[in-house]
Amino acid sequence: MSMAHLVVQLLSGLAAGSVLFLIASGLSIIFGVTRIVNFAHGSFTMLGAYLTIDLIGRLPDGGFGFWAAVGLAALVAGGLGVLLERLVLRRLYRSPELFPLLATFGVVLIVQDAALALWGPEDLLGPRAPGLTGTVLVLGLRFPVYDLFLIALGPVVLGLLRLVFHGTGWGTRVRAATEDPEMAAALGIDQHRLFTGVLFLGSALAGLGGALQVPREAITLQMDMATVIEAFVVVVIGGMGSLGGAFVAALLIGVLQAFGILAFPRIALVLVFLVMAVVLMLRPNGLFGRAEPAAGSHQALSQGSFAPPGPLARLVGGIALGLLALVPLAANDYSLIVLTEIFILALFAASLHFLLAVGGMVSFGHAAFFGLGAYGAALAVTGLDAAMLPALALAPLAAGLGAALVGALCVRLGGVYLAMLTLAFAQILWSIVFQWSSVTGGDNGLLGIWPEPWASGRAAYYWLTLVLCAGAMLGLRRLVAAPFGYALRASRDSALRAAAVGLPVDRLRWLAFALAGALAGLAGGLQAFAKGSVFPALLAVPTSVDGLVMVLLGGLEALSGPLVGAAVFHGLETEAMRGTGHWRLLLGAVILAMVLVCPSGLSGVVGRVAARLTGSARRP
Amino acid sequence: MSRAILEVEALDAWYGAARILTDLSFELRSGEVLALLGRNGAGKTTTLRAVVGLVARRRGRIRIADREVAGLPPYRVARLGIGFVPEDRRIFSGLTVQENLEVGRQPPRAGVPVWSPERLFGLFPALAGLRHRPAGRISGGEQQMLAIARTLMGNPAVLLLDEPAEGLAPRVVDHLAETLRGLKGEGLALLLSEQNLAFAGVVADRVCILEQGRVLHHGTMAALLADPTPAHDHLAL
Incomplete structure (x- = not known):
């Protein structure tokens, strides 16, 4: 040239x-x-x-x-x-x-x-x-x-x-x-x-x-x-609050894009995010930014202590699980498909809930790991001719590794930076999957990801999903009440004090991030076999937002929230899709209503109503 | 005797669930200095913050020149003539000295002294040479003067000062006391939170001694200086 x-x-x-x-x-x-x-x-x-x-x-x-x-x-x-x-x-x-x-x-x-x-x-x-x-x-x-x-x-x-x-x-x-x-x-x-x-x-x-x-x-x-997203990248690179920094960074990104399109036409966007990642590693406050005043005026997302369930809750949970296990004996195929989908969504939401409410980390790109799991399993089947179980085992592994990698770059940043960085990484991953069609099938996705014969019946796959999702969610629940969970919550409530008593805050957050990614990956793997196909939409921003909506719908303060949220969300989506073409309008309105009117979610409402009924409501 | 410019009646205040102030009442006239004395945690700062409207949960009546302000947001209270100088000064470190003053500017108010940067540089000559310096890069004593000057730019009728002498060199403290007496002479009402009886003794006309958020002693400064028993009982002297 x-x-x-x-x-x-x-x-x-x-x-x-x-x-x-x-x-x-x-x-x-x-x-x-x-x-x-x-x-x-x-x-x-x-x-x-x-x-x-x-x-x-x-x-x-x-x-x-x-x-x-x-x-x-x-x-x-x-x-x-x-x-x-x-x-x-x-x-x-x-x-x-x-x-x-x-x-x-x-x-x-x-x-x-x-x-x-x-x-x-x-x-x-x-x-x-x-x-x-x-x-x-x-x-x-x-x-x-x-x-x-x-x-x-x-x-x-x-x-x-x-x-x-x-x-x-x-x-x-x-x-x-x-x-x-x-x-x-x-x-x-x-x-x-x-x-x-x-x-x-x-x-x-x-x-x-x-x-x-x-x-x-x-x-x-x-x-x-x-x-x-591009504008945010500019602001981060230039340094928050520095207009001169934003100017320099915007020109840098503009020029980078212009040459990036010449050199690597397909990954010009990735190039931009890589620059941001490098800048943030070398200068966490951006090129011209000053250190942020410690904590903003934002409240913590959750102060929940998530006490282990009492005997009554255990009993109710056990009975509910037993009933769910019996469902295939009575229900038709359609209900089984719906319930299978809800379990998968619930596991995805539970992994995000763990990250948000227990870890105190806001991710806007959690779908990346859901998608990594799904594509990991799908590629194992199409590329390596793997059987279902090894492919399913690969799903959380691939997603966990991806999350460990992303987490290593992200977790020491807090708040909105973490949210936007995870979003950026999810976008990178999405564009790779979308563009690299020789491997991922691009927009056409990967098809023919079906379970092995023994699990191909609706009931069999339902049970498999139930066992894996319930197992993973119960395991998560135990973990929250284990020393790791305590240490993580301590880091969430006050990173400074947690570090002062000797907790390795960054490592705890990193482990939690990787674990949440791995569990989202398991959900993604199950999703691949449930649908028989994977598409780039699995790791796009809307899927991440779906996860956040489910968590919020269910409520942050209860570990059962994700399950409730997933069920309600799934019902809402199915009904809205059937009823109107305006799913986004409706979802947007639901999000606004939730955040503005009822931020404690359904479990919060149920809790308040229950408290009022039993007369134990505390006067403000 | 003139009517009270600031009346606080049966004031209660909480931080979260913790009750900090209980049934606090006092009043203040123009040209008068009232010192709130008490140990750390007695509720002095909370009293000032509650008057300005910076304490979310409070109950009771606060009147400025017969106008009820207890429910108003802080900016409205400030515009009614209450000036607040916090203990940690909280100057805007990214702004220059002059800009800090401009941020405090409010329209003139009838019946109280009107301030301009030039007049304030006359009152605090040390600031005059620093007007284009970022306020984060001036000394602690200069920051205290700037904090007071900035609040005066709002032409307040009542000035609330939270431990203004804390951490200052003795010579600066003397100058501060003189300045505050000057402001009193101009007809401002001053509400002072202090742990330091020596400083309060030089400036204040009357005292309230607080302990655990209640008024334990109320009287003139002269009487307290003549018989300091209440001070010995309730202050860490």
């Missing part, structure tokens, strides 16, 4: 990086003040793009129409950000990190369905920017003027943002409230109003970024998650 081509590619990367900076700076500003990673940020970018195309069609042709559409799209995105702050985020500033993540993800789902209904499933192409449609010659090669405009826009926006935050009273108050919200309030600063303004600014930047993409590339319904 010639020098000229390299230069043009570099410039193209800088232009992409400039747009990425607009979006990432918005995310960074919002995170800095609210300590919330707003998944819906990517949705605002997507909406900004769709709205621009939509508005250009309604406004007069020419320069005014185009730029007015861009401006309006940014304003609407900002307005939606204000709405999000007022209706959702405001209630979640002090709740555990998982809740705002999930709630904003619920918004993502709702916006996706809305965008699909409004603009249809096809990719949309917008017009080019009037006045900037030409090209200039760079070392003899044509280069779009519009990209030069974007390259110049990045530093201008950075300068303006600096001016706002360092040159205005509003910006100064925002920085003060970021540093110490309580003290700012004691000085008469209305934090909510300030935050509403920040959400407007940040979301408008997201919308502007989306609007400015219109002349460059096709607008798709997938750009929301892709954008927010």
Whole structure:
């Protein structure tokens, strides 16, 4: 490749990086003040793009129409950000990190369905920017003027943002409230109003970024998650709260993507995450970030002590297990299939619950290990001609190894960093599985993963699943009440104090992460044989979110929560799929309702009702 | 005698399930300094924080210039003229000295002194030369002055100071006492939390001695200095 081509590619990367900076700076500003990673940020970018195309069609042709559409799209995105702050985020500033993540993800789902209904499933192409449609010659090669405009826009926006935050009273108050919200309030600063303004600014930047993409590339319904993950990577690499860092990191990622696509077209995304992993290992606070103030104002997700079950609970559990074992004698095939699926989901949810509630680690990529198990088992069958049992044994092994590897990089980071890193790794794995079609079958998946003859009957496979899932969940339950469980909970409640009494906190967390991964892998292996096939969707983000929803539905404070959550979730999904085409809309609404109204889950509600009935409710 | 600017009546407060304050009552007039004396854990800081609205669970009546504020969020209380200077100062270390002052700025209020950065640099000359320095990089004594100056930018009618002399060099403490007497002279009401009777004795007109969240002794500073028995009984002297 010639020098000229390299230069043009570099410039193209800088232009992409400039747009990425607009979006990432918005995310960074919002995170800095609210300590919330707003998944819906990517949705605002997507909406900004769709709205621009939509508005250009309604406004007069020419320069005014185009730029007015861009401006309006940014304003609407900002307005939606204000709405999000007022209706959702405001209630979640002090709740555990998982809740705002999930709630904003619920918004993502709702916006996706809305965008699909409004603009249809096809990719949309917008017009080019009037006045900037030409090209200039760079070392003899044509280069779009519009990209030069974007390259110049990045530093201008950075300068303006600096001016706002360092040159205005509003910006100064925002920085003060970021540093110490309580003290700012004691000085008469209305934090909510300030935050509403920040959400407007940040979301408008997201919308502007989306609007400015219109002349460059096709607008798709997938750009929301892709954008927010990329923007988060930028913020992490640059250092939380550093706009200059975000600028440098955005350009770096833009250029890296531009060359990555040339060098390794299929794993350009992986390259980006690898850079992030390396940066985080060398500089945990990012290139320009400062050490975060220790603990944020977030509450712990769970303080549950998970006492071992009493005799009554044991009796009830034993009877329930016995009854479940007898089900195949009476039930039809359909019920057996449903119950088998529920057991598998319950094990997946239980492994995630263990990680969240006992380990105190929020993972947004737990499906990676579910999928690793499923693909491990499937590949053992298709590639190695393995029998079912060895393939099933391989599933937790493969997933456990994968989790050990990911965990080694992730577990020493806490809170939202861990959540986003696990999400990033799950995305890497997903793109590998999706792209490497010679081995994984790509989008077509792997088919013909059926159980051996002895287990191929519905009843036989039901029993096999019941034995493995119940066994694994009971084992997990014992572990929680064993010294390892105590040590893990101690690390969850106060890492500092746990370390001070000599507990190897990072190793405990790492072991828990690997174990949770292995059990999710077992569930994945069982899933592969239950369905006879595996697809990349098994390890995609929605599957991870399904797991989180199941755990939350069931409630975090009870070890039986995952089972309840899986059953309810499965029923809900089947009914909604049958009833409407708007599964995402419904799931999003369920997530929002759960997080905002009933964060203690079904077991929490049942517990409260039971307490009231028995008259033992404690007055607040 | 003028009406009380701050009235606290039957104040109870909790942290979680732990009761910190029980049936606390006192009042404060403009131009008056009241010192809350007591050992560590007696409830002095909690009293101040409860008045500002920083204690989530509290019960009782708090009135500023006859206006009930007990249910209001902290920023509203602050805007009604209550200025709070916390014990650990909590200056915004990422902001410059000047920016710290700007964050505290509120509109002028009738009947109380109006402050500007220039006026405050006159009151605390040490800060004047540091105005563009990040506040995280000035000394502890300078941070204490900045914390007071920042709160004064809100033009408060009542200033709550939590152990302002703690950790300061004797010379700085003297200057602080003089400054506080000056503020009193301007008509501000000062509510002081102190363990140090010597410092409180120089500044305060009246004292409340707290123990386990209750008022055990209430009287003038002059009387306490004349007969320090209550102080000996309830303070770690």
